[in-house]
Amino acid sequence: MDTKISNLINEGVKILEGSGVGNARFEATLLLGFTLKWQKHTMLMNMQEELLQTEAKRFFELIELRRTGYPLQYITETQDFMGLELNVNPCVLIPRYDTEVLVESILKKDLPPGTIAVDVGTGSGAIAVSLAKFRPAWDIYAIDISERAIEVAENNCNRHKVSITFLQGDLLEPLENIQLKPNLIVSNPPYIPSGEVETLMKEVQFEPGLALNGGQDGLDVYRRLIPQAYSILTKDGYIALEIGYDQSASVSSICTKEGFRDIEIIKDYQQHDRVVIGIK
Structure with missing residues (x-):
């Protein structure tokens, strides 16, 4: 050879x-x-x-x-996100650049020191670690139902020397035990309709289905998370959600129905609707 x-x-x-x-x-x-x-x-x-x-x-x-088709990021075990090199493996979704729009949208709100922020479905910890890195005076919590995902996120937290409290559980349920009242809830939930998951490019088929499959219409997690978020947020608290390109009307409607106001829809770099933000 x-x-x-x-x-x-x-x-x-x-x-x-x-x-x-x-x-x-x-x-x-x-x-x-x-x-x-x-x-x-x-x-x-x-x-x-x-x-x-x-x-x-x-x-x-x-x-x-x-x-x-095995993803390059899983082979090298790294992905860049918000200028930070993160560890990834098949237990977690590979962070996308579209999700940087979600983080940037939150940072632009310029919430004060002491803000309590909760990242729901943290996966690799990309969102939580970025917020902790760029807003070190915030109090950051990160939740995931997967113990192995939390291990990856904790590794990224330690790698970038930031402070995050990790909790294992389903959506916001872990907060019920500690009676936390956050000022910000952020999530990039699974939002691919079930029938479309198998049609995605072959690289995506290696990623965890739990982080992709959003139910029949892709909105299952939003229907559960948004009411939970409204009940637990402080007054004037923010919810910030990544969405599929064609889901802005549906997710905005769920937010409004639950009581959120001043709904804002933010586009990604390809000019697709990508983020919905609301205020309690």
């Missing part, structure tokens, strides 16, 4: 392109760097170097794994 770095990358590109992976050269280069534990600039400076057969073998094992 030819183990020159440049040739290995070219062969990896061919395999990935043949399986329909977009940006195949970027991914092949990244996977070889991950195999060698090299930064990109080190790779570029050593393109003619010959690698060990064991290193080349490991590289092609990762290429084959990626060829199946």
Whole structure:
């Protein structure tokens, strides 16, 4: 086997392109760097170097794994979010850039120090860790029903040296035991209609169904979470929710029905409705 770095990358590109992976050269280069534990600039400076057969073998094992559709982020166990490198694995949804719109929308509210914020369905902790990083004077809580997801989120919390209280349970039920009255409840809940989950791109099929499947019309969790949020928020408290691109009217209607006012709909970078914010 030819183990020159440049040739290995070219062969990896061919395999990935043949399986329909977009940006195949970027991914092949990244996977070889991950195999060698090299930064990109080190790779570029050593393109003619010959690698060990064991290193080349490991590289092609990762290429084959990626060829199946297994997400790149799960292979490298990292995803960038709000400028923070987060650990991810198949126990948690891979944070998307669309969710940065949710975080940015909250930060723009410029809520005061001492704000009590609760992230419901925290997953990797992307939202909670970002809020704790950019608003260190807030009191951040993060809830997830999955113990393994909480382990990932706690790891990201420690990695970025922020303070977050983690609670395991279903939606806002864990707060009932500690009688907490938050000023902000934020969530990126599962919102894909059940019938559409299997039609999503193959990479998404490797992500946890619990974090994707929102029931028949994608709104099941909103119908449960929004009333809970209204009952527990302080007066003038905020609810901030990520939504599917075609769900703004439905989610806004649920918020209004439960008593939320001043409903705001915020678009993502593709100009799709992505966030609904309401005030109690």
